[in-house]
Amino acid sequence: MKKAYTIDQQIARLKSNGMVFDDEEKAKEILLDVGYYRLGFYSFPYEIRFPRLEQRDHKLKTGTTFKSVYDLYEFDTKLRRLLLNALDRIEVNIRTKMIYNISLRYIDDPCWFVNRKYMASKFVNDFEEQVYAAMRKNPVIQHHHANHSGIYAPAWKTIEFMTIGNIITLYDSLKEPEAKDLVANTYGCSRGVFYNYIETIRVLRNKCAHGGCIYRMDFPKGIKRLPADISADCRHNIKGGIDVVKYMLGRISQTRKRELESEIYNLFNSIQTIEARQVVVHNSKIEY
Known part of the structure; x- marks a missing residue:
């Protein structure tokens, strides 16, 4: 050694x-x-x-x-910081779209995420142990349970504290295609493309958050080319990942997308x- x-x-x-x-x-x-x-x-x-x-x-x-x-x-290092800021904005927006659209669709059940009528059984079966057990230590969730009855806090509280991985699994576990469409369509995506893009975001976010090298990172599953207009030779590399970030950010704010493009341009030229x-x-x- x-x-x-x-x-x-x-x-x-x-x-x-x-x-x-x-x-x-x-x-x-x-x-x-x-x-x-x-x-x-x-x-x-x-x-x-x-x-x-x-x-x-x-x-x-x-x-x-x-x-x-x-x-x-x-x-x-600087690219990683720029992307983390953008990824945080996207993640918050995805949570908001999920909470708003699905909670209104299933308005009679604030805890729709554990209702087998709407969710795959495996997600419901695993939810307590794999998601909510750790969440029960959160002061906000503890305060909720101290003041309200019920096994779980409503979606607008619970989903707020899920990881991006939990949210992807939650989306994938929705039974009704129409429910998935409500979220995916807000980003101009089909269900399959939206899942691919949020999975790309998860991989990139985790890499950035843990200080990994991103200048030559690889996306093994490949990024869907449209509607983010991914070049054929960038479906597995960081440029493709950045293009997904820019696309998703643009669906939230064109101003923020232009700012990110300018920041990356200036960084490259520095x-x-x-x-x-x-x-x-x-x-x-x-x-x-």
């Missing part, structure tokens, strides 16, 4: 792999801030054997600079090194 390296050893090892430094003291500061291992995620596309991970020896292409690797890290820009274009298909 490998042992930990001191900062000087980290610099020496990077040099031995072919990395060029213009300011070693600044590089040491960055390594102590970001971490040698994490920064390695961003040196990967500069390696000679990229993308053959099973044969990785960390040797870098001639002329690879520490600055270009750090530029890629900075781009990825990349200082040509090498980092080329890596972004090649791996994520983002370019302006």
Whole structure:
């Protein structure tokens, strides 16, 4: 098993792999801030054997600079923050559309989400243990139960505290196609496309929220091309994911969509090194 390296050893090892430094003291500061291992995620596309991970020896292409690797890290970090802000807006809107449309359709049952008439039995069977048990510790839900009868809080309280994964399962478990249409159609989508887009949002949100690399992330299931106008070669990459975010955001607010487009444009054009820009274009298909 490998042992930990001191900062000087980290610099020496990077040099031995072919990395060029213009300011070693600044590089040491960055390594102590970001971490040698994490920064390695961003040196990967500069390696000679990229993308053959099973044969990785960390040797870098001639002329690879520490600055270009750090530029890629900075781009990825800032893009992740931009997307998290947009994803939060979309997630809140999906909750609102779900609560409003379905609660009015089943207006006589505020707890329609556990009614087997409207929901798949598996969702109802699993709801207490997999969703509501943890929610019972929430002060808002506790306050509700202290002041109202009933096993569960109504949909407008309960769904507010569900995870995006719970909400996707909830949507998928609705029995009536017409109920699903009420939500999907507000986004200009068919049921199948809407499910695909919210699943894309879930994957992207989780990746962003946990600090994962997104400049070359993959969507294994593939993103539906329409109505978000996804390019054929972007159905599995971050550009396709961003296009879904922009599409969904545009259904909520065209102003916010334009703001996000401008922010990503400015971020891409803020990349200082040509090498980092080329890596972004090649791996994520983002370019302006």
